Amino acid sequence: MGWFSWSSNANTASDGGRIAPDRSSREQCYQGRDMFFSCLDRNDILDAIKDDKEARRKCGKEIAEFETACSRAWVKYFKEKRVMEYNRDKTIERIKKEDAAQVQDLKAQGWNSR
C-alpha cells in the first residue's frame, strides 16, 4: 500500500525512476510522525532509536502507523531529528541562562550596557 515499498510497480515511474511521495502522502507521514512523537512525549521517551524496545512496547500502534506512512529513511531521519532538536533547544536555553547570569554578574559589578 505505502509508496515506500519500492518493489511494487505502482512506485516506479515508466522511465524507471522511483516516484517520490506526493503532497498527500507527505501529509500522511507527518501526521503519523506527530502521533508517534506525542506518544513518546507522554511516555518520556526521547530517543526512539536507542530506546526502540521501550518505544515499541508503549507506542506500538503509533509506531506501526508511522512506519506504514513514511519510508524507512524518513522514519530514521525524523527520529534522529527529534533528538537533535531536543539537544539544540536545550543548548540554546542553557546559553540564554548563562548569558542572563553573566549580565546579572556584570550589573552587580556596576557595569552598564550603555
Added chain:
Amino acid sequence: MASTMRPMSRLLTRASRSALFPIECTAPRTALSSISNTSSALRAANNGILASRSFSTSPLCLRARTMGQMKARHSTGPFSWKAALLFVLTGGGMIIYFRVEKERLERKRVAEMSKGVGKPKVGGPFVLKDLDGKEFTAEDLKGKYAFVYFGFTHCPDICPDELDKMAEIIDKVNEATKGENIFLPVFITCDPVRDTPEVLREYLKEFHPGIIGLTGTYDEVKHVCKQYRVYFSTPRDIKPGEDYLVDHSIYFYLMDPDNDFVECIGRQDTPETATRTIMEHINDWKREGKPLRKD
C-alpha cells in the same frame, strides 16, 4: 542623481531668500543694529550676502508699510514657521535620499562582489537536461534573473517547505514584474538516480508549474553542485530499491542576467523578504538600463 538634486537646490535658494527678507528691510533704518539683532548662526552662514545686500537693497523695504509690520518681522527674526518647515522638509528629504542611495550602492556592491577577478565564484558553466530531455546549459539562464534551488524529491520535510516558499516567491515576483517573464526558477536535483525527468515533473507540478526541473548524469550533477558550492552526499552506486536520504545545502541562489551570483536566499527568509530582495536587484538592473530577455 542630478534630476533629484536640482529641485532640491531650487528649494534651498527659495528658503534662504525668504529668510533674508526681514533683515534686508530693516537695513536702511539702522543697519548695524539689525545685523546685531539677527541670529548669529545665520549671520555666520550668510555673511557675504548680508554685508553686501543690507545697504543696497533698500527698495525691498517698501513692502513693510507700517511700524507694526516691521516690528512683527523683527520679533520673529529670520525664523518664520515657513523657514522652519522648509528646513525640516529639506533635511528630511536629504536624509531619506541618502539612505536610499546608500542602500542601492550596498546592493550594487553585493551584486558586483562576484564579478571581476579574484572573487569567490558561485555558479558557472554546466550541462544538464530539462524534463523533455533537451540539453539545458548555463547559457539558457542568461538574460533573466535565475533563481536556482538544489534538492531531491525524496526529501523529508525541509525541501517541500522551501519549494512551497519558492512557489510563493515566483508568484509574487511575477506579479511585481507584471508578467514580464524575466524570472527563471530552476530546480536542480542532487539525486539523479531516483529523480528521473518523469519523477521530477510529477513532483514539481505540485509546487509550481513554472519551475524548470533539471537533471543529468551523476557526474554532471556533481559538477554543477560543485560550481554552485553545494555540498551533497548522494551515494554514487546504489542498489536498486535502496532507500536513502541526501544531505545537501539548502539555499536559493539568485543569479543576475549575466549569470553572476547575486545573493543567497535562505531558510530565515520569508516569501515577502525574499521577494523584496529579488525585486530590489531586478529594479536596480532595470534602472541601469541593462538588457533583459523577456521571451
